[in-house]
Amino acid sequence: MSARLPLDSHAIRRAQAAAAEQGGVLSRPQIYACGVPRWLVRREVVMGRWVALDRQSIAVHNGPLEPRGWWWAAVFAGGPRAVLDGASALVAHGLQRYDVARVRVSIPRGARVRRSSRFDIRHTRRLVADDRWPGGGVPRTKPEIAALRGAWWARTDKEATYLVTVAVQQGLTRPEDLGRALLRVRRDKRRSLLHELVNDLLGGAGSMGELDVLRLLRRRGLPEPVRQQLRRDSSGRYYLDLYWPDYRLVVEVDGIHHAWAENIVGDALRQNTLTLHGDAVLRIPLLGLRLQPERFLDQVEAGLRAGGYRHAA
Known part of the structure:
Protein backbone atom coordinates (compact mmCIF):
# COMPACT_ATOMS: atom_id res chain seq x y z
CA MET A 1 0.00 0.00 0.00
CA GLU A 66 -18.17 28.48 -7.68
CA PRO A 67 -20.76 29.15 -10.43
CA ARG A 68 -18.38 27.91 -13.12
CA GLY A 69 -18.25 24.54 -11.41
CA TRP A 70 -22.04 24.27 -11.41
CA TRP A 71 -22.13 25.16 -15.12
CA TRP A 72 -19.77 22.32 -15.95
CA ALA A 73 -21.66 19.92 -13.71
CA ALA A 74 -24.90 20.87 -15.50
CA VAL A 75 -23.38 20.22 -18.93
CA PHE A 76 -21.96 16.87 -17.78
CA ALA A 77 -25.39 15.94 -16.45
CA GLY A 78 -26.91 16.74 -19.85
CA GLY A 79 -24.59 14.47 -21.79
CA PRO A 80 -21.94 14.84 -24.51
CA ARG A 81 -24.00 17.17 -26.76
CA ALA A 82 -25.38 19.37 -23.98
CA VAL A 83 -24.88 23.14 -23.84
CA LEU A 84 -25.83 25.86 -21.40
CA ASP A 85 -28.68 27.84 -22.90
CA GLY A 86 -30.92 30.83 -22.30
CA ALA A 87 -30.13 33.08 -19.36
CA SER A 88 -27.67 30.50 -17.98
CA ALA A 89 -25.55 30.78 -21.12
CA LEU A 90 -25.67 34.59 -20.95
CA VAL A 91 -24.44 34.51 -17.34
CA ALA A 92 -21.59 32.24 -18.46
CA HIS A 93 -20.80 34.80 -21.19
CA GLY A 94 -20.52 37.47 -18.49
CA LEU A 95 -24.02 38.84 -17.89
CA GLN A 96 -23.96 40.81 -14.65
CA ARG A 97 -26.64 41.39 -12.01
CA TYR A 98 -28.95 38.64 -13.23
CA ASP A 99 -29.93 35.68 -11.06
CA VAL A 100 -30.78 32.28 -12.53
CA ALA A 101 -32.82 29.97 -10.30
CA ARG A 102 -31.79 26.71 -12.05
CA VAL A 103 -29.07 26.20 -14.62
CA ARG A 104 -30.71 25.57 -18.01
CA VAL A 105 -29.17 22.99 -20.34
CA SER A 106 -30.30 22.19 -23.87
CA ILE A 107 -29.77 18.91 -25.66
CA PRO A 108 -30.64 18.09 -29.28
CA ARG A 109 -33.84 16.34 -30.16
CA GLY A 110 -33.34 12.58 -29.91
CA ALA A 111 -30.62 12.72 -27.26
CA ARG A 112 -31.27 10.86 -24.03
CA VAL A 113 -32.43 13.11 -21.21
CA ARG A 114 -30.65 12.47 -17.94
CA ARG A 115 -33.10 13.63 -15.30
CA SER A 116 -31.61 15.87 -12.65
CA SER A 117 -33.11 17.56 -9.62
CA ARG A 118 -30.36 20.18 -9.68
CA PHE A 119 -30.51 21.27 -13.32
CA ASP A 120 -33.15 22.07 -15.93
CA ILE A 121 -32.23 19.72 -18.80
CA ARG A 122 -34.53 19.77 -21.83
CA HIS A 123 -34.72 18.89 -25.48
CA THR A 124 -34.59 21.95 -27.74
CA ARG A 125 -35.94 21.34 -31.22
CA ARG A 126 -34.20 24.45 -32.60
CA LEU A 127 -30.72 23.46 -31.37
CA VAL A 128 -28.25 23.11 -34.25
CA ALA A 129 -24.48 22.84 -34.37
CA ASP A 130 -24.05 26.47 -35.43
CA ASP A 131 -25.75 27.64 -32.22
CA ARG A 132 -22.73 26.62 -30.14
CA TRP A 133 -20.28 29.23 -28.97
CA PRO A 134 -17.02 28.57 -30.85
CA GLY A 135 -14.78 29.95 -28.10
CA GLY A 136 -13.44 28.18 -25.06
CA GLY A 137 -14.91 27.57 -21.66
CA VAL A 138 -18.06 25.73 -20.74
CA PRO A 139 -20.12 24.55 -23.75
CA ARG A 140 -22.87 27.12 -24.32
CA THR A 141 -24.94 28.76 -27.02
CA LYS A 142 -23.87 31.98 -28.70
CA PRO A 143 -25.01 35.14 -26.88
CA GLU A 144 -27.61 36.13 -29.48
CA ILE A 145 -29.12 32.63 -29.44
CA ALA A 146 -29.05 32.51 -25.65
CA ALA A 147 -30.75 35.92 -25.37
CA LEU A 148 -33.60 34.97 -27.70
CA ARG A 149 -34.14 31.57 -26.10
CA GLY A 150 -34.04 33.12 -22.66
CA ALA A 151 -36.75 35.51 -23.83
CA TRP A 152 -38.89 32.65 -25.17
CA TRP A 153 -38.60 30.77 -21.89
CA ALA A 154 -39.11 33.80 -19.63
CA ARG A 155 -42.15 33.80 -17.37
CA THR A 156 -43.43 37.19 -18.55
CA ASP A 157 -43.04 39.64 -21.43
CA LYS A 158 -41.42 42.06 -19.01
CA GLU A 159 -38.77 39.52 -18.02
CA ALA A 160 -38.18 38.61 -21.69
CA THR A 161 -37.74 42.25 -22.69
CA TYR A 162 -35.40 42.96 -19.82
CA LEU A 163 -33.15 39.97 -20.54
CA VAL A 164 -32.64 40.85 -24.21
CA THR A 165 -32.11 44.51 -23.42
CA VAL A 166 -29.47 44.00 -20.73
CA ALA A 167 -27.63 41.51 -22.98
CA VAL A 168 -27.25 44.30 -25.55
CA GLN A 169 -26.61 46.99 -22.95
CA GLN A 170 -23.78 44.98 -21.38
CA GLY A 171 -22.18 44.34 -24.76
CA LEU A 172 -22.71 40.58 -24.90
CA THR A 173 -24.48 40.72 -28.26
CA ARG A 174 -25.45 43.25 -30.93
CA PRO A 175 -28.91 44.07 -32.24
CA GLU A 176 -27.76 43.04 -35.71
CA ASP A 177 -26.86 39.56 -34.48
CA LEU A 178 -30.19 39.27 -32.66
CA GLY A 179 -32.00 40.29 -35.83
CA ARG A 180 -30.25 37.68 -37.95
CA ALA A 181 -30.94 34.96 -35.40
CA LEU A 182 -34.57 36.03 -35.14
CA LEU A 183 -35.06 35.58 -38.89
CA ARG A 184 -34.71 31.82 -38.35
CA VAL A 185 -37.72 31.76 -36.03
CA ARG A 186 -41.00 30.96 -37.75
CA ARG A 187 -43.25 30.41 -34.77
CA ASP A 188 -43.14 31.55 -31.19
CA LYS A 189 -45.60 33.30 -28.88
CA ARG A 190 -43.16 36.21 -28.39
CA ARG A 191 -41.98 36.50 -31.98
CA SER A 192 -43.79 39.80 -32.61
CA LEU A 193 -42.63 41.27 -29.30
CA LEU A 194 -39.03 40.38 -30.07
CA HIS A 195 -39.23 41.75 -33.62
CA GLU A 196 -40.43 45.08 -32.24
CA LEU A 197 -37.79 45.09 -29.53
CA VAL A 198 -34.94 44.27 -31.92
CA ASN A 199 -36.15 47.02 -34.26
CA ASP A 200 -35.94 49.43 -31.33
CA LEU A 201 -32.45 48.24 -30.45
CA LEU A 202 -31.31 48.54 -34.07
CA GLY A 203 -31.73 52.30 -33.90
CA GLY A 204 -35.30 52.85 -34.96
CA ALA A 205 -35.96 53.66 -31.34
CA GLY A 206 -36.34 57.40 -31.75
CA SER A 207 -38.68 57.62 -34.72
CA MET A 208 -40.70 54.49 -34.07
CA GLY A 209 -41.06 55.32 -30.38
CA GLU A 210 -42.33 58.78 -31.13
CA LEU A 211 -44.87 57.44 -33.61
CA ASP A 212 -46.09 54.93 -31.05
CA VAL A 213 -46.51 57.66 -28.43
CA LEU A 214 -48.32 59.92 -30.91
CA ARG A 215 -50.72 57.14 -31.81
CA LEU A 216 -51.52 56.52 -28.14
CA LEU A 217 -51.91 60.26 -27.44
CA ARG A 218 -54.41 60.62 -30.30
CA ARG A 219 -56.36 57.65 -29.02
CA ARG A 220 -56.74 59.52 -25.72
CA GLY A 221 -57.75 62.73 -27.44
CA LEU A 222 -54.76 64.68 -26.15
CA PRO A 223 -53.32 67.63 -28.09
CA GLU A 224 -50.67 67.10 -30.76
CA PRO A 225 -47.12 68.00 -29.74
CA VAL A 226 -44.42 69.61 -31.83
CA ARG A 227 -41.97 66.94 -32.95
CA GLN A 228 -38.18 67.32 -33.07
CA GLN A 229 -38.18 70.89 -31.75
CA LEU A 230 -34.71 72.40 -32.21
CA ARG A 231 -33.02 73.81 -29.10
CA ARG A 232 -29.56 75.18 -28.40
CA ASP A 233 -27.48 75.25 -25.26
CA SER A 234 -23.82 75.87 -24.43
CA SER A 235 -22.81 72.49 -25.85
CA GLY A 236 -24.58 72.91 -29.19
CA ARG A 237 -27.86 71.94 -30.84
CA TYR A 238 -30.23 69.22 -29.78
CA TYR A 239 -33.80 68.17 -30.56
CA LEU A 240 -36.74 67.57 -28.27
CA ASP A 241 -38.71 64.46 -29.17
CA LEU A 242 -42.16 65.81 -28.26
CA TYR A 243 -42.92 69.34 -27.05
CA TRP A 244 -46.06 71.22 -26.04
CA PRO A 245 -44.93 74.88 -25.91
CA ASP A 246 -48.29 76.13 -24.62
CA TYR A 247 -48.08 73.80 -21.62
CA ARG A 248 -44.28 73.86 -21.15
CA LEU A 249 -44.08 70.07 -21.31
CA VAL A 250 -41.34 68.00 -22.92
CA VAL A 251 -41.51 64.23 -23.43
CA GLU A 252 -38.33 62.37 -24.32
CA VAL A 253 -38.75 58.87 -25.77
CA ASP A 254 -35.72 56.84 -24.69
CA GLY A 255 -34.37 53.88 -26.57
CA ILE A 256 -31.69 51.59 -25.22
CA HIS A 257 -28.93 54.00 -26.30
CA HIS A 258 -30.03 56.50 -23.65
CA ALA A 259 -28.95 54.06 -20.95
CA TRP A 260 -25.43 53.72 -22.29
CA ALA A 261 -22.77 55.45 -20.23
CA GLU A 262 -21.65 57.86 -22.95
CA ASN A 263 -25.17 59.31 -23.24
CA ILE A 264 -26.16 59.59 -19.60
CA VAL A 265 -24.28 62.82 -18.85
CA GLY A 266 -25.47 64.63 -21.99
CA ASP A 267 -29.08 63.61 -21.37
CA ALA A 268 -28.91 64.80 -17.77
CA LEU A 269 -27.41 68.17 -18.72
CA ARG A 270 -30.06 68.79 -21.38
CA GLN A 271 -32.86 67.85 -19.02
CA ASN A 272 -31.46 70.12 -16.31
CA THR A 273 -31.27 73.02 -18.79
CA LEU A 274 -34.90 72.54 -19.77
CA THR A 275 -35.97 72.39 -16.13
CA LEU A 276 -34.06 75.56 -15.28
CA HIS A 277 -35.89 77.35 -18.09
CA GLY A 278 -39.28 76.31 -16.76
CA ASP A 279 -40.14 73.24 -18.84
CA ALA A 280 -41.36 70.03 -17.23
CA VAL A 281 -39.57 66.99 -18.66
CA LEU A 282 -41.02 63.48 -18.72
CA ARG A 283 -39.10 60.47 -19.99
CA ILE A 284 -40.71 57.41 -21.54
CA PRO A 285 -38.36 54.45 -22.00
CA LEU A 286 -39.39 52.25 -24.89
CA LEU A 287 -39.39 49.29 -22.54
CA GLY A 288 -41.99 51.09 -20.45
CA LEU A 289 -44.00 51.93 -23.53
CA ARG A 290 -44.07 48.26 -24.44
CA LEU A 291 -44.97 47.01 -20.99
CA GLN A 292 -46.93 49.70 -19.13
CA PRO A 293 -48.11 52.28 -21.70
CA GLU A 294 -51.15 53.49 -19.78
CA ARG A 295 -49.17 54.49 -16.70
CA PHE A 296 -46.82 56.63 -18.78
CA LEU A 297 -49.73 58.18 -20.69
CA ASP A 298 -51.36 59.03 -17.37
CA GLN A 299 -48.22 60.96 -16.48
CA VAL A 300 -48.21 62.80 -19.82
CA GLU A 301 -51.83 63.82 -19.30
CA ALA A 302 -51.06 64.93 -15.74
CA GLY A 303 -48.14 67.00 -17.05
CA LEU A 304 -50.37 68.69 -19.63
CA ARG A 305 -52.98 69.48 -16.99
CA ALA A 306 -50.33 70.91 -14.68
CA GLY A 307 -49.39 73.25 -17.53
CA GLY A 308 -52.96 74.45 -17.93
CA TYR A 309 -54.46 71.99 -20.39
CA ARG A 310 -58.14 71.21 -19.99
CA HIS A 311 -59.71 68.36 -21.88
CA ALA A 312 -62.54 69.51 -24.16
CA ALA A 313 -65.96 68.35 -22.99
Whole structure:
Protein backbone atom coordinates (compact mmCIF):
# COMPACT_ATOMS: atom_id res chain seq x y z
CA MET A 1 0.00 0.00 0.00
CA SER A 2 2.82 2.39 0.86
CA ALA A 3 4.35 1.94 -2.62
CA ARG A 4 1.03 2.98 -4.20
CA LEU A 5 0.62 6.25 -2.27
CA PRO A 6 2.95 8.38 -4.43
CA LEU A 7 1.09 7.19 -7.56
CA ASP A 8 -2.21 8.12 -5.90
CA SER A 9 -0.87 11.55 -4.99
CA HIS A 10 0.34 12.27 -8.54
CA ALA A 11 -3.00 11.20 -10.04
CA ILE A 12 -4.93 13.40 -7.60
CA ARG A 13 -2.73 16.40 -8.40
CA ARG A 14 -3.29 15.84 -12.14
CA ALA A 15 -7.05 15.74 -11.58
CA GLN A 16 -6.97 18.91 -9.50
CA ALA A 17 -4.89 20.72 -12.12
CA ALA A 18 -7.30 19.65 -14.88
CA ALA A 19 -10.28 20.78 -12.82
CA ALA A 20 -8.85 24.25 -12.20
CA GLU A 21 -10.22 25.47 -15.55
CA GLN A 22 -13.66 24.01 -14.80
CA GLY A 23 -14.40 25.48 -11.41
CA GLY A 24 -13.00 22.45 -9.62
CA VAL A 25 -15.31 19.97 -11.35
CA LEU A 26 -14.52 17.02 -13.64
CA SER A 27 -16.66 14.43 -15.30
CA ARG A 28 -15.92 10.84 -14.34
CA PRO A 29 -14.32 10.08 -17.74
CA GLN A 30 -12.08 13.13 -17.30
CA ILE A 31 -11.01 11.94 -13.86
CA TYR A 32 -10.22 8.46 -15.16
CA ALA A 33 -8.24 10.02 -18.02
CA CYS A 34 -6.06 11.73 -15.40
CA GLY A 35 -5.07 8.29 -14.14
CA VAL A 36 -7.38 8.24 -11.12
CA PRO A 37 -8.92 4.75 -10.84
CA ARG A 38 -12.47 4.16 -9.69
CA TRP A 39 -11.42 2.83 -6.30
CA LEU A 40 -9.47 6.04 -5.62
CA VAL A 41 -12.44 8.22 -6.61
CA ARG A 42 -14.61 6.25 -4.16
CA ARG A 43 -12.00 6.62 -1.40
CA GLU A 44 -11.72 10.41 -1.83
CA VAL A 45 -15.50 10.81 -1.80
CA VAL A 46 -15.97 8.54 1.24
CA MET A 47 -13.20 10.38 3.11
CA GLY A 48 -14.98 13.67 2.36
CA ARG A 49 -12.10 15.18 0.41
CA TRP A 50 -14.09 15.13 -2.87
CA VAL A 51 -17.81 15.56 -3.49
CA ALA A 52 -19.93 13.53 -5.91
CA LEU A 53 -22.28 16.17 -7.36
CA ASP A 54 -24.29 13.57 -9.27
CA ARG A 55 -23.63 10.38 -11.22
CA GLN A 56 -21.71 12.27 -13.91
CA SER A 57 -19.44 14.76 -12.13
CA ILE A 58 -17.10 15.10 -9.16
CA ALA A 59 -15.85 18.21 -7.36
CA VAL A 60 -12.22 17.43 -6.61
CA HIS A 61 -12.35 19.45 -3.39
CA ASN A 62 -14.80 19.81 -0.51
CA GLY A 63 -15.18 23.60 -0.41
CA PRO A 64 -17.92 25.87 -1.80
CA LEU A 65 -18.54 25.39 -5.51
CA GLU A 66 -18.17 28.48 -7.68
CA PRO A 67 -20.76 29.15 -10.43
CA ARG A 68 -18.38 27.91 -13.12
CA GLY A 69 -18.25 24.54 -11.41
CA TRP A 70 -22.04 24.27 -11.41
CA TRP A 71 -22.13 25.16 -15.12
CA TRP A 72 -19.77 22.32 -15.95
CA ALA A 73 -21.66 19.92 -13.71
CA ALA A 74 -24.90 20.87 -15.50
CA VAL A 75 -23.38 20.22 -18.93
CA PHE A 76 -21.96 16.87 -17.78
CA ALA A 77 -25.39 15.94 -16.45
CA GLY A 78 -26.91 16.74 -19.85
CA GLY A 79 -24.59 14.47 -21.79
CA PRO A 80 -21.94 14.84 -24.51
CA ARG A 81 -24.00 17.17 -26.76
CA ALA A 82 -25.38 19.37 -23.98
CA VAL A 83 -24.88 23.14 -23.84
CA LEU A 84 -25.83 25.86 -21.40
CA ASP A 85 -28.68 27.84 -22.90
CA GLY A 86 -30.92 30.83 -22.30
CA ALA A 87 -30.13 33.08 -19.36
CA SER A 88 -27.67 30.50 -17.98
CA ALA A 89 -25.55 30.78 -21.12
CA LEU A 90 -25.67 34.59 -20.95
CA VAL A 91 -24.44 34.51 -17.34
CA ALA A 92 -21.59 32.24 -18.46
CA HIS A 93 -20.80 34.80 -21.19
CA GLY A 94 -20.52 37.47 -18.49
CA LEU A 95 -24.02 38.84 -17.89
CA GLN A 96 -23.96 40.81 -14.65
CA ARG A 97 -26.64 41.39 -12.01
CA TYR A 98 -28.95 38.64 -13.23
CA ASP A 99 -29.93 35.68 -11.06
CA VAL A 100 -30.78 32.28 -12.53
CA ALA A 101 -32.82 29.97 -10.30
CA ARG A 102 -31.79 26.71 -12.05
CA VAL A 103 -29.07 26.20 -14.62
CA ARG A 104 -30.71 25.57 -18.01
CA VAL A 105 -29.17 22.99 -20.34
CA SER A 106 -30.30 22.19 -23.87
CA ILE A 107 -29.77 18.91 -25.66
CA PRO A 108 -30.64 18.09 -29.28
CA ARG A 109 -33.84 16.34 -30.16
CA GLY A 110 -33.34 12.58 -29.91
CA ALA A 111 -30.62 12.72 -27.26
CA ARG A 112 -31.27 10.86 -24.03
CA VAL A 113 -32.43 13.11 -21.21
CA ARG A 114 -30.65 12.47 -17.94
CA ARG A 115 -33.10 13.63 -15.30
CA SER A 116 -31.61 15.87 -12.65
CA SER A 117 -33.11 17.56 -9.62
CA ARG A 118 -30.36 20.18 -9.68
CA PHE A 119 -30.51 21.27 -13.32
CA ASP A 120 -33.15 22.07 -15.93
CA ILE A 121 -32.23 19.72 -18.80
CA ARG A 122 -34.53 19.77 -21.83
CA HIS A 123 -34.72 18.89 -25.48
CA THR A 124 -34.59 21.95 -27.74
CA ARG A 125 -35.94 21.34 -31.22
CA ARG A 126 -34.20 24.45 -32.60
CA LEU A 127 -30.72 23.46 -31.37
CA VAL A 128 -28.25 23.11 -34.25
CA ALA A 129 -24.48 22.84 -34.37
CA ASP A 130 -24.05 26.47 -35.43
CA ASP A 131 -25.75 27.64 -32.22
CA ARG A 132 -22.73 26.62 -30.14
CA TRP A 133 -20.28 29.23 -28.97
CA PRO A 134 -17.02 28.57 -30.85
CA GLY A 135 -14.78 29.95 -28.10
CA GLY A 136 -13.44 28.18 -25.06
CA GLY A 137 -14.91 27.57 -21.66
CA VAL A 138 -18.06 25.73 -20.74
CA PRO A 139 -20.12 24.55 -23.75
CA ARG A 140 -22.87 27.12 -24.32
CA THR A 141 -24.94 28.76 -27.02
CA LYS A 142 -23.87 31.98 -28.70
CA PRO A 143 -25.01 35.14 -26.88
CA GLU A 144 -27.61 36.13 -29.48
CA ILE A 145 -29.12 32.63 -29.44
CA ALA A 146 -29.05 32.51 -25.65
CA ALA A 147 -30.75 35.92 -25.37
CA LEU A 148 -33.60 34.97 -27.70
CA ARG A 149 -34.14 31.57 -26.10
CA GLY A 150 -34.04 33.12 -22.66
CA ALA A 151 -36.75 35.51 -23.83
CA TRP A 152 -38.89 32.65 -25.17
CA TRP A 153 -38.60 30.77 -21.89
CA ALA A 154 -39.11 33.80 -19.63
CA ARG A 155 -42.15 33.80 -17.37
CA THR A 156 -43.43 37.19 -18.55
CA ASP A 157 -43.04 39.64 -21.43
CA LYS A 158 -41.42 42.06 -19.01
CA GLU A 159 -38.77 39.52 -18.02
CA ALA A 160 -38.18 38.61 -21.69
CA THR A 161 -37.74 42.25 -22.69
CA TYR A 162 -35.40 42.96 -19.82
CA LEU A 163 -33.15 39.97 -20.54
CA VAL A 164 -32.64 40.85 -24.21
CA THR A 165 -32.11 44.51 -23.42
CA VAL A 166 -29.47 44.00 -20.73
CA ALA A 167 -27.63 41.51 -22.98
CA VAL A 168 -27.25 44.30 -25.55
CA GLN A 169 -26.61 46.99 -22.95
CA GLN A 170 -23.78 44.98 -21.38
CA GLY A 171 -22.18 44.34 -24.76
CA LEU A 172 -22.71 40.58 -24.90
CA THR A 173 -24.48 40.72 -28.26
CA ARG A 174 -25.45 43.25 -30.93
CA PRO A 175 -28.91 44.07 -32.24
CA GLU A 176 -27.76 43.04 -35.71
CA ASP A 177 -26.86 39.56 -34.48
CA LEU A 178 -30.19 39.27 -32.66
CA GLY A 179 -32.00 40.29 -35.83
CA ARG A 180 -30.25 37.68 -37.95
CA ALA A 181 -30.94 34.96 -35.40
CA LEU A 182 -34.57 36.03 -35.14
CA LEU A 183 -35.06 35.58 -38.89
CA ARG A 184 -34.71 31.82 -38.35
CA VAL A 185 -37.72 31.76 -36.03
CA ARG A 186 -41.00 30.96 -37.75
CA ARG A 187 -43.25 30.41 -34.77
CA ASP A 188 -43.14 31.55 -31.19
CA LYS A 189 -45.60 33.30 -28.88
CA ARG A 190 -43.16 36.21 -28.39
CA ARG A 191 -41.98 36.50 -31.98
CA SER A 192 -43.79 39.80 -32.61
CA LEU A 193 -42.63 41.27 -29.30
CA LEU A 194 -39.03 40.38 -30.07
CA HIS A 195 -39.23 41.75 -33.62
CA GLU A 196 -40.43 45.08 -32.24
CA LEU A 197 -37.79 45.09 -29.53
CA VAL A 198 -34.94 44.27 -31.92
CA ASN A 199 -36.15 47.02 -34.26
CA ASP A 200 -35.94 49.43 -31.33
CA LEU A 201 -32.45 48.24 -30.45
CA LEU A 202 -31.31 48.54 -34.07
CA GLY A 203 -31.73 52.30 -33.90
CA GLY A 204 -35.30 52.85 -34.96
CA ALA A 205 -35.96 53.66 -31.34
CA GLY A 206 -36.34 57.40 -31.75
CA SER A 207 -38.68 57.62 -34.72
CA MET A 208 -40.70 54.49 -34.07
CA GLY A 209 -41.06 55.32 -30.38
CA GLU A 210 -42.33 58.78 -31.13
CA LEU A 211 -44.87 57.44 -33.61
CA ASP A 212 -46.09 54.93 -31.05
CA VAL A 213 -46.51 57.66 -28.43
CA LEU A 214 -48.32 59.92 -30.91
CA ARG A 215 -50.72 57.14 -31.81
CA LEU A 216 -51.52 56.52 -28.14
CA LEU A 217 -51.91 60.26 -27.44
CA ARG A 218 -54.41 60.62 -30.30
CA ARG A 219 -56.36 57.65 -29.02
CA ARG A 220 -56.74 59.52 -25.72
CA GLY A 221 -57.75 62.73 -27.44
CA LEU A 222 -54.76 64.68 -26.15
CA PRO A 223 -53.32 67.63 -28.09
CA GLU A 224 -50.67 67.10 -30.76
CA PRO A 225 -47.12 68.00 -29.74
CA VAL A 226 -44.42 69.61 -31.83
CA ARG A 227 -41.97 66.94 -32.95
CA GLN A 228 -38.18 67.32 -33.07
CA GLN A 229 -38.18 70.89 -31.75
CA LEU A 230 -34.71 72.40 -32.21
CA ARG A 231 -33.02 73.81 -29.10
CA ARG A 232 -29.56 75.18 -28.40
CA ASP A 233 -27.48 75.25 -25.26
CA SER A 234 -23.82 75.87 -24.43
CA SER A 235 -22.81 72.49 -25.85
CA GLY A 236 -24.58 72.91 -29.19
CA ARG A 237 -27.86 71.94 -30.84
CA TYR A 238 -30.23 69.22 -29.78
CA TYR A 239 -33.80 68.17 -30.56
CA LEU A 240 -36.74 67.57 -28.27
CA ASP A 241 -38.71 64.46 -29.17
CA LEU A 242 -42.16 65.81 -28.26
CA TYR A 243 -42.92 69.34 -27.05
CA TRP A 244 -46.06 71.22 -26.04
CA PRO A 245 -44.93 74.88 -25.91
CA ASP A 246 -48.29 76.13 -24.62
CA TYR A 247 -48.08 73.80 -21.62
CA ARG A 248 -44.28 73.86 -21.15
CA LEU A 249 -44.08 70.07 -21.31
CA VAL A 250 -41.34 68.00 -22.92
CA VAL A 251 -41.51 64.23 -23.43
CA GLU A 252 -38.33 62.37 -24.32
CA VAL A 253 -38.75 58.87 -25.77
CA ASP A 254 -35.72 56.84 -24.69
CA GLY A 255 -34.37 53.88 -26.57
CA ILE A 256 -31.69 51.59 -25.22
CA HIS A 257 -28.93 54.00 -26.30
CA HIS A 258 -30.03 56.50 -23.65
CA ALA A 259 -28.95 54.06 -20.95
CA TRP A 260 -25.43 53.72 -22.29
CA ALA A 261 -22.77 55.45 -20.23
CA GLU A 262 -21.65 57.86 -22.95
CA ASN A 263 -25.17 59.31 -23.24
CA ILE A 264 -26.16 59.59 -19.60
CA VAL A 265 -24.28 62.82 -18.85
CA GLY A 266 -25.47 64.63 -21.99
CA ASP A 267 -29.08 63.61 -21.37
CA ALA A 268 -28.91 64.80 -17.77
CA LEU A 269 -27.41 68.17 -18.72
CA ARG A 270 -30.06 68.79 -21.38
CA GLN A 271 -32.86 67.85 -19.02
CA ASN A 272 -31.46 70.12 -16.31
CA THR A 273 -31.27 73.02 -18.79
CA LEU A 274 -34.90 72.54 -19.77
CA THR A 275 -35.97 72.39 -16.13
CA LEU A 276 -34.06 75.56 -15.28
CA HIS A 277 -35.89 77.35 -18.09
CA GLY A 278 -39.28 76.31 -16.76
CA ASP A 279 -40.14 73.24 -18.84
CA ALA A 280 -41.36 70.03 -17.23
CA VAL A 281 -39.57 66.99 -18.66
CA LEU A 282 -41.02 63.48 -18.72
CA ARG A 283 -39.10 60.47 -19.99
CA ILE A 284 -40.71 57.41 -21.54
CA PRO A 285 -38.36 54.45 -22.00
CA LEU A 286 -39.39 52.25 -24.89
CA LEU A 287 -39.39 49.29 -22.54
CA GLY A 288 -41.99 51.09 -20.45
CA LEU A 289 -44.00 51.93 -23.53
CA ARG A 290 -44.07 48.26 -24.44
CA LEU A 291 -44.97 47.01 -20.99
CA GLN A 292 -46.93 49.70 -19.13
CA PRO A 293 -48.11 52.28 -21.70
CA GLU A 294 -51.15 53.49 -19.78
CA ARG A 295 -49.17 54.49 -16.70
CA PHE A 296 -46.82 56.63 -18.78
CA LEU A 297 -49.73 58.18 -20.69
CA ASP A 298 -51.36 59.03 -17.37
CA GLN A 299 -48.22 60.96 -16.48
CA VAL A 300 -48.21 62.80 -19.82
CA GLU A 301 -51.83 63.82 -19.30
CA ALA A 302 -51.06 64.93 -15.74
CA GLY A 303 -48.14 67.00 -17.05
CA LEU A 304 -50.37 68.69 -19.63
CA ARG A 305 -52.98 69.48 -16.99
CA ALA A 306 -50.33 70.91 -14.68
CA GLY A 307 -49.39 73.25 -17.53
CA GLY A 308 -52.96 74.45 -17.93
CA TYR A 309 -54.46 71.99 -20.39
CA ARG A 310 -58.14 71.21 -19.99
CA HIS A 311 -59.71 68.36 -21.88
CA ALA A 312 -62.54 69.51 -24.16
CA ALA A 313 -65.96 68.35 -22.99
